[in-house]
Amino acid sequence: MNIISSLFTLLIFPAGLTILLVGLFYEWMDRKLVARFQNRVGPRWFQPLADAVKLFSKEQIEPPVMTALLFFGLPITAIAGALAAGLYVPMLGLAPSYSFPGDLVVTLYLLSLMTLSIGLAGWNMTSRFSLVGATRTLTQLCAYEAPFLLALLGPALAAGSWQISEVNAYASQHWMILTQPVGFVVALIGLMGKLELPPFDAPEAETEIVAGALTEYSGRGLAFFNLGKSVELIIGLTLVSSFYLGGLTSLPLFLIKTIALLGLMALLQSLLARLRIDQTVGLWWRYGALLGLVQIGFMIAWR
Amino acid sequence: MNDEQTLQQAEKLLAPFNKETLHPETHRLDVVVTSEDLHAAVTALHDAKWGYLCAITGLDNGPEANNLEALYHFAQDSVVTTLRVRAPRSPAASVPTIADIIPPAVFFERELHEMLGFDVKGLSDSSRLFLPDDFPPEVYPMRADFKQDQPVPVIEVGSETFPNEPTKIGNTFIVPIGPQHPALKEPGHFEFTVDGEVVTGVRMRLGYAHRGIEKAAESRNWIQNLYLFERVCGICSHIHATAYCMGVENLAHVEVPARAQAIRELVSGLERIHSHLLWLGVAAHEAGFDTLFMYSWRDRETVMNILENLTGNRVHYSANVLGGVKFDVDLEHARTIKEGLDYLEGRVRHYLEVVTTDAMLLQRTRGIGTITRAEAERYGLLGPTARASGVIRDIRVEAPYGAYHRFPISAIVETAGDLEARLVVRLKEMLVSCFTLRTIVDNLPAGELTARMPRKVPAGETISRVEAPRGELFYFIKSNGTENPARVHIRTPSLCNWTSVLEKAVGHQLADIPMMIAGMDPCFSCNDRLVTVVRPNESRTWTWRELREYGIEHYRDLKNISEA
Numbered sequence: 001m002n003i004i005s006s007l008f009t010l011l012i013f014p015a016g017l018t019i020l021l022v023g024l025f026y027e028w029m030d031r032k033l034v035a036r037f038q039n040r041v042g043p044r045w046f047q048p049l050a051d052a053v054k055l056f057s058k059e060q061i062e063p064p065v066m067t068a069l070l071f072f073g074l075p076i077t078a079i080a081g082a083l084a085a086g087l088y089v090p091m092l093g094l095a096p097s098y099s100f101p102g103d104l105v106v107t108l109y110l111l112s113l114m115t116l117s118i119g120l121a122g123w124n125m126t127s128r129f130s131l132v133g134a135t136r137t138l139t140q141l142c143a144y145e146a147p148f149l150l151a152l153l154g155p156a157l158a159a160g161s162w163q164i165s166e167v168n169a170y171a172s173q174h175w176m177i178l179t180q181p182v183g184f185v186v187a188l189i190g191l192m193g194k195l196e197l198p199p200f201d202a203p204e205a206e207t208e209i210v211a212g213a214l215t216e217y218s219g220r221g222l223a224f225f226n227l228g229k230s231v232e233l234i235i236g237l238t239l240v241s242s243f244y245l246g247g248l249t250s251l252p253l254f255l256i257k258t259i260a261l262l263g264l265m266a267l268l269q270s271l272l273a274r275l276r277i278d279q280t281v282g283l284w285w286r287y288g289a290l291l292g293l294v295q296i297g298f299m300i301a302w303r
Numbered sequence: 304m305n306d307e308q309t310l311q312q313a314e315k316l317l318a319p320f321n322k323e324t325l326h327p328e329t330h331r332l333d334v335v336v337t338s339e340d341l342h343a344a345v346t347a348l349h350d351a352k353w354g355y356l357c358a359i360t361g362l363d364n365g366p367e368a369n370n371l372e373a374l375y376h377f378a379q380d381s382v383v384t385t386l387r388v389r390a391p392r393s394p395a396a397s398v399p400t401i402a403d404i405i406p407p408a409v410f411f412e413r414e415l416h417e418m419l420g421f422d423v424k425g426l427s428d429s430s431r432l433f434l435p436d437d438f439p440p441e442v443y444p445m446r447a448d449f450k451q452d453q454p455v456p457v458i459e460v461g462s463e464t465f466p467n468e469p470t471k472i473g474n475t476f477i478v479p480i481g482p483q484h485p486a487l488k489e490p491g492h493f494e495f496t497v498d499g500e501v502v503t504g505v506r507m508r509l510g511y512a513h514r515g516i517e518k519a520a521e522s523r524n525w526i527q528n529l530y531l532f533e534r535v536c537g538i539c540s541h542i543h544a545t546a547y548c549m550g551v552e553n554l555a556h557v558e559v560p561a562r563a564q565a566i567r568e569l570v571s572g573l574e575r576i577h578s579h580l581l582w583l584g585v586a587a588h589e590a591g592f593d594t595l596f597m598y599s600w601r602d603r604e605t606v607m608n609i610l611e612n613l614t615g616n617r618v619h620y621s622a623n624v625l626g627g628v629k630f631d632v633d634l635e636h637a638r639t640i641k642e643g644l645d646y647l648e649g650r651v652r653h654y655l656e657v658v659t660t661d662a663m664l665l666q667r668t669r670g671i672g673t674i675t676r677a678e679a680e681r682y683g684l685l686g687p688t689a690r691a692s693g694v695i696r697d698i699r700v701e702a703p704y705g706a707y708h709r710f711p712i713s714a715i716v717e718t719a720g721d722l723e724a725r726l727v728v729r730l731k732e733m734l735v736s737c738f739t740l741r742t743i744v745d746n747l748p749a750g751e752l753t754a755r756m757p758r759k760v761p762a763g764e765t766i767s768r769v770e771a772p773r774g775e776l777f778y779f780i781k782s783n784g785t786e787n788p789a790r791v792h793i794r795t796p797s798l799c800n801w802t803s804v805l806e807k808a809v810g811h812q813l814a815d816i817p818m819m820i821a822g823m824d825p826c827f828s829c830n831d832r833l834v835t836v837v838r839p840n841e842s843r844t845w846t847w848r849e850l851r852e853y854g855i856e857h858y859r860d861l862k863n864i865s866e867a
Contacts, residue, residue, distance in 0.1 A: 038597040128476050132497070132813070198591055199663060207486035207589045207817040209478075273663040274591020276814040277500060 009097050010087075019086040023230035024048040026237065026262060033266035048230065052223050060219030066124045074121045075217070075224030081113030082231040089238045090168050090247075093254035099165045104156055107164065108149060111235065114228050115141045115194065121225075122213025133212025136203040136277045140193060143284040144200075148190030150292030154183035155243040157299045164242070172247030183295045184244045186288055191236040192265060193280070195229065199272035200280055237261050306330050309353075309382045316351050317384070320344040327764060328553075330702075332384045338398045341388055345375065345401045354379030355683055355696075356401075357768070358794035359411035360779045361419035363392070363447040371396040371419060374779070376766065381702030383766050390421075397422040407683035407802050411794075418445040433510035444518055475503055478813065482511045486589060486817040491825070497813050505808045507801065517791055524786045525551055525760055526625060533619055535793065538581065541567075541574045542771040544623040547791070549704060550767040550780040551625055555760045561748040563627035564706040569743050570614070570622045571769075572736045573640075576647060577606045578772035579729045582824045583654065586726065589817040590667045595657065602650045609643045612636065627753030637744045648737045651730055658726045668722035672807050672819040675720055682802035686774020687824070691728045692720035698770040709748070712739050722818055729824075759786055771796055773824050797825045 010016055027048045035042025065071045088096050088103045088110075096103075115137060122134025156162050158179070159170035177184045193200040204212035214225055241257040242248040248257060275283065306329075313332055314324070320340040325333035336344050348354065360374040373396075375386040390396030400423050402409040412423045413432040420443035423429070434444070443449060475498045482490035490511035496504035516535060520528050532547040533540045545567055552559055559567075580603040587595035607617045613636055614620040614629075622628050632640075658664060674684070679692035689696040697714040699707045715731040717724035762784035769776050774796030781790040804819050811819065 038594045039601055040597055128478050131476065132478065132500075135499075198593070201591060202814060205591060205814065207591070208814055210485055270594045272592075273587075273595075273661070273667055274814075275663070275666065276812055278812065279666055 014091045014094050015083060015086050015097055019083060019091060019231055019234065020227060021049075022092070023227070023232075023234040024052065026234045026258070027230040029259065029262055030233065030266055030269075033263060034270050037266060037270035052227060055218075055223035055226065056220055058219040060221055061216075063216040064126050065216075066126070070120060070124045072221070074117045074124070075221040075228075078114045078117035078121075079224045079228040079231065081110045081117070082228045082235065085110035085235050086231060088164055089235055090165065090242050090249075090254070091234075091238060093248045093250045093252075096165050099163060102162045104152065104162045104164050104167070107235075107239070108152065111194065111232060112141065112145065114232055117228075118213050118225065121217065122215075125213075125216050127216050129209040129211070129215040130213050132209045133203055133215065136209075137196075137213050139277055140196070140200065140203055140280055143281040144190050144193035144288065147186050147284055147288035147292045148194060150289065150296055151183045151187035151190055152239065152243060154180045154292075154295050154299055157296065157303065164239075168242045168247045168249075170247075171243055171245075172249050175244075175246040177244045177246075180244070180295055180299070182291050184240075186292050186295070187240045187244060188261070188264065188268075189288065191240055192268065193284070194236060195233055197265065198269045199275045201274055202277040202280060205274060234258070306380065306382050309379055310384075312351070313348070313353055313377075313379075313382070313384045316347045316353060317344055317386075320347075330381050330383065331766065332382070333387060334384065335387045335389065338388050338390060341375070341386065342399045342401060342404075344386055345404055348377055348384070349404050353377065354382070354384065355680070356405045356408055356411075357383070357775070358777045358779065358792070359408065359415055360790075360792040361415045361421060361445060362781065362790055363419060363445065365447040366392070369393075371421065373398050373415060373419075373421060375401070376777070376779070378702075378768065383768075385766075395420060395422040397424055399423075400425040400427075402427065405683065406681060407799055410798050410801065417443070419443050420446065431510070432508070433513050435510065435513075444515060449518070480816070486820070488585065489825075493816075493820075495808065495813065495816060500812050500814070502808050502811055502813060502816060505805055507805060517793065520788055520791045522787065525756075525758075525788065528788060528791070529623065529625060530621070532791075532793075533621060533623075536795075537618060538578050539574060539771045539773070539776075540619045541570050541622055542769055542776055543793075544621075545571060545705070546767045546769045546776050546778040547780070548623045548625055549769065550765045550778050551760060552754075552756070553765045553767065554763050554780065554782050555625075555757055557626050557754050557756055559627055559705070559754055560751040561706070561709070562631075562750040563752050563754075565710065565743055565747050566628045566630075566632060566752075567623065568706040568710060569632065569640075569740060570610070570620055570628075572740045572743070573606055573610055573613075574620070575736050575772045576733050577603060577610065578824075579733050580606065582729060582772075582821070583726070585824075586818065586821045587664075589821045590664060592664055595654070595664075599654065602647060605643045605647055609640055612639050624753060626756040627751070629752075631752060632744070632747060637747075640744050641741060644737045644740055648734060651733045651737070655727065655730045655734075658723065658730065665723065667815070667818060668726060671722045671815050672803075672811065673719070673721040674803055674807060676718070678806075679720065679803075682806060683799050684774075684803055685796045685799045686771070687725060687728045687732065688774065688800050688803055690715060691717050691724035693718040696775065698768050698775050702768060704767075704769060706743070710739055710743050710746075712736075759784060760788075773797060774800065800825070 012018065028043060028045055032042040062071065085107045087098045088107045090096055119134045119138040119141065122130040122137060125131065155171060155176045156167050158176060159167040161167055196203055214222060217225060237258040238248065241261050245257045245261065248254045310332055317334050320336045320343060321334050322337065323335040327333055354377040357376040357378045360376065362372040362374065364370050364372065369392050370389050371392055373388045377384045388398055390398065398421055400412055402412060409427065410432065412426055413429065415421045416423050416426065416429055417431060417434050420441070475496050478495045478497050479492070480495060481487045481492040492508040494506040495502050516531060520531055523531060529544055529547060533544040535543045580599050584596040584599040587599065610620055611617045613632065614622050622630065674692045676693040679689050679694045684692065684694065685696055693716055695714050695716055698704070699712050700714045703711065712735055715728050715735060717728050760782045762782050764781045767778045776796060777794040779792040780788055783789040808816055808819060
C-alpha cells in the first residue's frame with residue numbers, strides 16, 4: 001500500500017503527470033500573454049500539449065554525435081531532474097510531497113540539472129550552432145546561478161531554515177517582497193535567466209544560432225527537453241512566489257500568486273530586447289550578484 | 304558648381320587619356336580610353352575627388368563587331384561620366400582591376416568577369432559571386448551569342464570539385480549563416496570565422512535567387528519588360544519600374560505629364576514608408592525585440608492598405624506604364640491617404656522615441672558597427688546606410704528627377720554612423736515622406752496621365768538613376784532601334800552596401816552580425832535579380848476558396864505523378 005501511494009505521488013499526483021499538465025498550462029499562459037502584449041492572437045489553450053504529442057509521434061533523427069548514450073540519455077536526465085525538483089515545492093498550494101532540512105539546496109541543484117543537460121547535449125553535437133549554443137547556455141548558467149541562489153537564500157535566512165516547507169510557512173506570515181524587495185527583483189530576473197526567456201535568450205537566439213544547443217534535436221528528445229522547460233517554469237514560479245509573495249498555502253492562493261508573477265514575467269519578456277551573452281554575464285556579476293550579496297549582508301546584520 | 308562646370312572639370316581631368324569624346328545627353332560625358340590608360344584615368348578622377356563609382360556595365364556588341372565594352376560610370380550630382388574601354392572578344396578581353404583605388408569595385412568586376420568573360424587583371428577574388436557552382440566555366444551568360452534558352456551543360460558536382468566546407472581552422476570555428484537560416488529572410492551565404500564569440504573573418508556568396516533577368520529582358524519587347532523589371536524586387540517594385548520607364552522615355556524623347564510624375568513620386572513615397580517599416584520590424588527581430596517587430600508590421604498594414612486602395616495591389620503596385628501612370632488619384636483616395644499618413648506619422652514618432660531611448664535596445668545598437676564618414680565614402684556606400692554616416696548620398700537631392708523638382712525633399716543625415724543612426728535615419732525619412740506626400744496629394748498638378756509612346760525606341764544609350772528605399776538604383780539601357788532593348792544593366796544599392804558588413808564584421812561579436820547585416824537592409828532578390836514569370840493562358844478572377852482548392856489539387860497531382 002505504501003509503495004502504491006508513493007508511486008501514485010511520484011507518477012500521478014501531486015508530482016509526475018500533474019506537474020507536466022500544470023507546466024504545459026502555464027506555458028500556454030506565458031505564450032498567450034506575450035502574444036497579446038505583442039498584438040498577436042496567440043495559441044489556443046491546448047497548443048503546448050498538442051506540440052508535445054506531435055513531437056512524441058515524430059521520428060527522432062539521430063545526427064552525428066560524440067556519444068550516442070548521452071544523446072539519448074540527456075533528455076531523460078533533464079526531465080527527470082525537473083520532475084524530481086517538483087517533489088519538494090508546495091505545488092498547487094499543497095504541502096511538498098517530500099521534505100527534509102536542506103531540501104532548498106537539493107531543489108536548486110535538480111533545477112540546474114536541466115540546464116546542464118542542455119549544455120552537455122549541445123556539446124555532444126558536431127553542429128556548430130549547437131556548440132556555440134552550448135557554450136552560451138553554460139556561460140549563462142555560471143552567470144545567473146549564484147545571484148539566483150543568493151536571492152532565494154534571503155527568505156531562507158529570515159525564516160531560519162533551509163527547508164522549503166518551513167520557509168513557506170514563515171512566508172505565509174510575512175510578505176518578503178516588502179522586506180526584501182531587492183532579493184525579489186534578483187530572484188525574478190534570475191528565474192527568467194534560468195528559463196532562457198527574453199531578454200536572456202541569447203543561448204537560443206534564432207537569428208544567430210538557429211535553436212542553440214537543441215538545434216539537432218527532434219522528436220522524442222526535443223519533446224523531453226520542452227516538457228522539462230515547462231516543468232521548470234512552474235517550479236520556478238512556485239518557488240519564487242512561495243518565498244516572496246506571502247507563501248502558498250491553498251490552491252486559489254497558488255493560482256493567483258503564480259499567475260500574477262507569470263504576468264509580470266510576460267510583460268518583461270515583451271518589453272525588453274535580447275542581451276548579448278557578454279552583456280548578460282556583465283549584468284549578473286556587476287549588479288545581480290552584488291545586489292544579492294548586499295541583501296544577504298543586510299539580512300545577517302538584521303538577525 | 305553647376306552641371307556645366309562639373310562636366311568641364313571631368314573633361315579636363317580625363318583629357319590626357321581621352322581617345323574619343325561624346326556628349327550623349329546634356330548631363331553626360333562619354334570618354335573612350337584604352338585599357339592601359341584606365342587605371343590612370345580612374346586615379347585622376349579619384350584623386351580629384353570627382354564623384355563616385357556608380358557601376359560597371361559590360362556590353363557585348365556581338366560576334367560581327369567582335370568587341371566587348373566595359374563602361375565605368377562615375378557620378379557627381381546629376382552629371383555622369385562614363386569611361387568606355389573597348390577590347391576584342393578573343394583572345395579574352397582584359398581590363399586592369401581598379402579595386403585597389405576603389406574597393407567596392409571588386410563586386411562589379413567579379414560580375415563583369417563571370418557574366419561577360421572579361422579577364423580582370425589583378426582581381427583579388429575571382430570566385431563565383433552570382434552564378435551557381437555547377438555552371439560550366441568559360442560560358443558567359445551576358446554575351447550576345449548566349450541564348451536565353453540555350454541548354455547549359457552542367458558540370459559534374461563531385462566531392463573533388465566541391466569539398467565539404469571546413470568547419471574548423473585551428474581553434475576557430477566557421478559558423479555558416481545561410482542560404483537557409485532563420486536570420487535571413489532571403490537566401491545568401493556567409494561564413495563567419497569565430498574565435499569564441501568574436502568574429503575573425505568573413506566570406507560571402509550570393510546568387511541563390513539569380514534568374515538571369517537582364518538576359519531575359521533582351522528577348523522581350525519594351526512593354527513586356529516593364530512587368531519584368533517590376534518583379535526584380537518584391538519590396539521596391541515601383542522604383543524599379545520607374546527607373547526603367549524613365550530610361551525608356553528618355554531614349555524615346557517622351558515628356559511625361561506633370562500629373563503622372565507627381566503620382567509616381569506619391570507611390571514611391573508610400574513604397575518607401577512600407578519598405579522602411581518592414582525593415583524596422585526585421586531589424587527589431589534580429590535584435591531579439593519581437594514586440595517592436597510585431598507592432599511595426601501591424602502599422603505597415605496601413606500603408607499597404609493605402610497602396611491597395613490606390614493601385615489595386617499590395618505588393619506589385621504596377622502603377623507605371625511607359626509614358627505615364629495607370630490610375631488617377633481622386634478626392635476619395637486623397638482623403639484615405641491623408642488619414643493613413645496621420646496615423647503613421649504618430650506611430651513613427653513613437654518608434655523614433657523607442658529606438659533612441661530604450662536602454663536595452665541601445666545596448667545593441669549604440670556604437671555597434673560604426674562606419675565613419677571617410678569609410679562610408681571609401682566603401683562607396685549608398686542610401687540610408689551612407690546617410691547614417693554623414694554622407695549626403697540621395698539621388699532625390701543630388702540629381703532630382705521626375706516630380707522631385709516640383710516637390711523637393713530634404714535629405715536626412717546623421718553623423719554617428721552606428722546601428723542606432725541607421726535606425727534614426729530611416730525613421731526620420733518616413734516622417735519626411737509623410738510630409739511630402741501630403742503636399743503632393745494637396746497640390747497634384749492637373750493634366751493627362753499618359754503620353755504617347757512609340758513602339759520602337761530610337762537607338763541610343765541612357766542612364767537612369769533613382770533613389771530606391773535602400774539607396775541609389777542604377778539602370779543602364781541600350782536600344783538598337785528595335786522593339787527589344789539591346790542591353791539593360793541594373794546595379795542595385797545592396798550590392799554597393801555589402802562592404803559595410805564584410806569590412807566591419809571582423810572584431811564584432813557574433814550576436815551583432817545579424818543586426819549589422821540587417822543594418823544595411825540587404826535585398827537579395829534585387830541583388831540577384833530574381834524573376835518568376837507565370838503566364839497563365841487565360842485570365843479569370845479567383846476567389847480565395849477557389850485559389851486554395853486549386854493549390855490543394857495542384858499539389859495532389861504533383862504528388863501522384865511523383866509516386867507513379
